Amino acid sequence: MHRFADGTSAVCKSTYRPLPRIIVSYALPNQAAAFVTSERPAQPRIAIIGAGMAGLACARYLQDCGFRPTIFEKSRGLGGRLATRRTDQGLAFDHGAQYVTARSPHFRAFTGAAIACGAAGYWRPVQRVGAATHTEDWVVGAPAMSSLVRPLAEGVDVRLARQVSAVMRDGGQWRVEMADGADEGTFDLLICTAPAPQAQRLLGAEPAIAGVLGAVSMAPCWALMLSFAAAIEAPFDVRRSVSDDLAWVAREASKPHRSGPGAWVIHASPHWSLRHLELEAADAARRMAEMLPDVFGFLLPPVDYASAHRWRYALTTSPLGRAYLCSDDRTLFVGGDWCLGARVEYAFESGRAMAEAAAETLLRIPQ
Numbered sequence: 001m002h003r004f005a006d007g008t009s010a011v012c013k014s015t016y017r018p019l020p021r022i023i024v025s026y027a028l029p030n031q032a033a034a035f036v037t038s039e040r041p042a043q044p045r046i047a048i049i050g051a052g053m054a055g056l057a058c059a060r061y062l063q064d065c066g067f068r069p070t071i072f073e074k075s076r077g078l079g080g081r082l083a084t085r086r087t088d089q090g091l092a093f094d095h096g097a098q099y100v101t102a103r104s105p106h107f108r109a110f111t112g113a114a115i116a117c118g119a120a121g122y123w124r125p126v127q128r129v130g131a132a133t134h135t136e137d138w139v140v141g142a143p144a145m146s147s148l149v150r151p152l153a154e155g156v157d158v159r160l161a162r163q164v165s166a167v168m169r170d171g172g173q174w175r176v177e178m179a180d181g182a183d184e185g186t187f188d189l190l191i192c193t194a195p196a197p198q199a200q201r202l203l204g205a206e207p208a209i210a211g212v213l214g215a216v217s218m219a220p221c222w223a224l225m226l227s228f229a230a231a232i233e234a235p236f237d238v239r240r241s242v243s244d245d246l247a248w249v250a251r252e253a254s255k256p257h258r259s260g261p262g263a264w265v266i267h268a269s270p271h272w273s274l275r276h277l278e279l280e281a282a283d284a285a286r287r288m289a290e291m292l293p294d295v296f297g298f299l300l301p302p303v304d305y306a307s308a309h310r311w312r313y314a315l316t317t318s319p320l321g322r323a324y325l326c327s328d329d330r331t332l333f334v335g336g337d338w339c340l341g342a343r344v345e346y347a348f349e350s351g352r353a354m355a356e357a358a359a360e361t362l363l364r365i366p367q
């Protein structure tokens with residue numbers, strides 16, 4: 001627990017509007033060191049790279065403690081690999097993470113609050129006959145997978161379509177170089193949540209950290225988004241198989257609040273994806289679609305839409321083994337799912353752990 005200069009100890013000494021339920025329920029744990037905006041003349045500048053689950057969980061926590069982080073995200077939307085592709089035809093495909101499970105109390109509280117506020121729902125698909133039944137609840141964003149992170153971003157300064165091209169020390173601070181050449185100035189604290197291989201490239205000027213990142217490995221995944229002209233009478237909503245080239249086949253309409261009865265998402269296995277990693281997307285889509293009749297076991301109707309997405313860094317195969325990395329002076333934090341494993345929950349836990357540690361550092365920065 002943090003003690004303020006006036007001798008009071010604070011668990012949550014917030015001076016601003018009451019927090020929405022989703023935030024109170026998970027982001028201010030009992031021992032949190034709360035930061036009171038009005039007691040500090042100047043806000044420390046905090047940059048977070050990435051608006052996936054790790055970056056947003058981190059930002060939410062810091063924001064709830066009274067800090068004002070800025071997120072730089074290279075893509076045009078929130079969520080990172082919690083991704084949804086929308087098409088001109090009005091179709092939507094969750095082509096990255098398929099569902100989340102919650103084991104830790106914090107992530108359970110978060111998913112529970114996300115369901116309560118309508119940003120998520122339970123997914124109970126029909127699995128193919130003979131498939132092992134899952135015992136955990138599957139939770140998906142609603143109406144799209146990327147919706148799951150929206151409550152975390154509320155009120156946070158997220159700058160989309162802003163790619164960071166390099167980071168470097170500048171005196172006691174961090175300079176963030178943008179791909180578009182804009183000057184964002186310097187930051188007291190830098191938090192990077194890019195996938196490990198990308199973080200390694202960004203952090204080349206920090207050899208101690210970049211070196212450790214080299215030990216993490218991530219497998220690719222080709223994702224096929226496909227819509228049939230008519231709904232098909234498949235005996236399953238989800239079919240997964242670790243031994244097949246098409247490891248995952250899922251009917252989008254079986255998730256809560258989805259339309260588009262003919263839309264399916266198909267993931268190739270890590271092995272197939274690696275072997276075909278450098279294919280053109282159209283070629284990958286064609287080859288994956290050709291395997292589908294064997295999966296369904298009957299003649300398929302014509303295809304309305306087919307597109308493939310290459311996830312070069314999809315699933316962590318050798319994680320770091322701890323929740324984050326940080327520089328000796330604790331002004332640089334590096335994390336993401338790859339710290340603990342290939343699950344959304346691990347990204348959340350890494351983001352949260354970095355925020356707690358970063359808050360400790362920030363409270364020590366002289367005013």
Ligand SMILES: Cc1cc2nc3c(=O)[nH]c(=O)nc-3n(C[C@H](O)[C@H](O)[C@H](O)COP(=O)(O)OP(=O)(O)OC[C@H]3O[C@@H](n4cnc5c(N)ncnc54)[C@H](O)[C@@H]3O)c2cc1C
Nearest residue numbers: 050052053054074080081097098164314336337343344347
């Ligand atoms: C195909 C697939 C299926 C999956 N299935 C599941 C599943 O069913 N269940 C599950 O729990 N997990 C699943 N996962 C894993 C899950 O998606 C990840 O564990 C989780 O989303 C990672 O979150 P993150 O915040 O650590 O990283 P990301 O979501 O990758 O976020 C990092 C963000 O940083 C941004 N970024 C990177 N570099 C820069 C830069 N230079 N400048 C600015 N921004 C940058 C990226 O654009 C991205 O938005 C799956 C992943 C994939 C790809």
